[in-house]
Amino acid sequence: MSEIAARRWETYALTYDTEAPRGVPCYQHLHAEIVRRLAFPKEAPLRVVDLGGGGGRLLERILVRFPNASAVWVDSSPVMRVVAGRRLARFSRRVTYVEGDMEGGWQRAVPDGCDAVVSSIAIHHLADEGKQELYRRVHQVLRPGGMIAVADEVLGGDWPTQAEHLQRWDQHTRRQSAARRVSPHWLALWQVFCDRVLPDPEHNPTERWTPAARQVEWLREIGFPDAQVWWEHGMWAVFGGRR
Ligand SMILES: C[S@@+](CC[C@H](N)C(=O)[O-])C[C@H]1O[C@@H](n2cnc3c(N)ncnc32)[C@H](O)[C@@H]1O
Numbered sequence: 001m002s003e004i005a006a007r008r009w010e011t012y013a014l015t016y017d018t019e020a021p022r023g024v025p026c027y028q029h030l031h032a033e034i035v036r037r038l039a040f041p042k043e044a045p046l047r048v049v050d051l052g053g054g055g056g057r058l059l060e061r062i063l064v065r066f067p068n069a070s071a072v073w074v075d076s077s078p079v080m081r082v083v084a085g086r087r088l089a090r091f092s093r094r095v096t097y098v099e100g101d102m103e104g105g106w107q108r109a110v111p112d113g114c115d116a117v118v119s120s121i122a123i124h125h126l127a128d129e130g131k132q133e134l135y136r137r138v139h140q141v142l143r144p145g146g147m148i149a150v151a152d153e154v155l156g157g158d159w160p161t162q163a164e165h166l167q168r169w170d171q172h173t174r175r176q177s178a179a180r181r182v183s184p185h186w187l188a189l190w191q192v193f194c195d196r197v198l199p200d201p202e203h204n205p206t207e208r209w210t211p212a213a214r215q216v217e218w219l220r221e222i223g224f225p226d227a228q229v230w231w232e233h234g235m236w237a238v239f240g241g242r243r
Helices: 003-023 027-037 057-065 078-087 089-094 128-141 159-178 184-197 212-222
Strands: 047-051 070-075 095-099 114-120 142-153 228-233 236-242
Touching: 003 027, 003 078, 003 159, 003 184, 027 057, 027 114, 027 142, 027 228, 027 236, 047 057, 057 070, 057 078, 057 089, 057 114, 070 078, 070 089, 078 089, 078 095, 089 095, 114 128, 128 142, 128 212, 142 212, 159 184, 212 228, 212 236
Parallel strands: 047 070, 047 114, 070 095, 114 142
Antiparallel strands: 142 236, 228 236
16 A cells, blocks of 8 residues: 555544445445345355445445354554454454455465455555456455456546546535535545546546456456446446356
8 A cells, every 4th residue: 555545544544434334436336236246145154344334334235244254354444454453343253354455465364265255345446467466366365256346446447537526525525525424524535535536537646547447357366257337327337256
């Protein structure tokens, strides 16, 4: 993770965790869609890894849906580690925490492999080479029949179209703010983000948006033959496949 990305997260990890469900368009749907796509029996003793797990909201859903599953939370943010630890406290014996870079190292926490690797709104921080390398690592740790399921910000068209998606996100944020569904702090942080990203969305150092279809092509080449985009709307997508 770059220095700039790391510092940005530490300043607003807590705010993000509290407000993202209302401030980020599609947030709840992204998590629900990942859980829906994990095609395993309810009672299966799954081993699941969440890359960029943040405050643990996605893992909470997965651990409820699969009562015999255990999970590895991976995230580089110490603040998110605390938030996730609180949220997932009731599952404490089922969760291992790896505070570190999702690009590597976390595999040591699953020496016997795992059944699912999930990720929500995190992999877009990696450049294209980093994404491909990560998908190769995921393929290596997944047991046969295991699944990758990713929900993320993607490049939803050409760059002018991406700017339009961001404008729509901006309108969403302002509507949520007017309805007092997000705080003035969230609005201010959003404004800083827009000022930085909107003038030149293609070259910002922290959001490395890639089309969902291209990522699915990589997954197929790497060894997920049925990989596909399961859902896409604007600059949001859920995709993945089975090893
Ligand atoms: C937008 S938040 C999403 C958090 C959570 N997955 C969710 O859906 O609420 C992105 C998360 O990815 C983490 N992150 C970003 N780049 C990372 C990296 N290279 N390695 C590990 N974590 C990273 C951040 O610390 C942050 O918690």
